[in-house]
Amino acid sequence: MSDEPVDLDKHRGMAAQKATGLRRALAEVENNLRELREREADLESRLLTVPAASWPEAAAKARYVLNLYAASLPADDTRHRALVAALFDDFARLSGEG
Structure with a gap:
């Protein structure tokens, strides 16, 4: 064996x-x-x-929720997708990332 x-x-x-x-x-x-x-x-x-202790932490929470929202959008909803992308750009610019 x-x-x-x-x-x-x-x-x-x-x-x-x-x-x-x-x-x-x-x-x-x-x-x-x-x-x-x-x-x-x-x-x-x-x-x-x-609770968020700063604006960057609040923005991180908002990013998470926006990603959930964007994932639920139909592929042809370019207007709302562009709005979400613009918000992400704003977050990056205002936080000094971009």
Whole structure:
């Protein structure tokens, strides 16, 4: 008896290997998405409970909310996308980033 694991993928056909690879990739994506949602929930909880101590901190909160808003805009809503981009430019200019 050997302590080394047997690579079962070698004993499967090509279609089964591809299906297994797809299931593994999907499981990894789902796990990463769940972790991302947990981190987003933690960040949003902090943004809600910790008041900004300065204008740059308030702008960082606003950037987060604007990014959420921009992500929900339809691709053809160029007017609102341009408005969000202009606000980001204003934040950068006023904070000395740009």
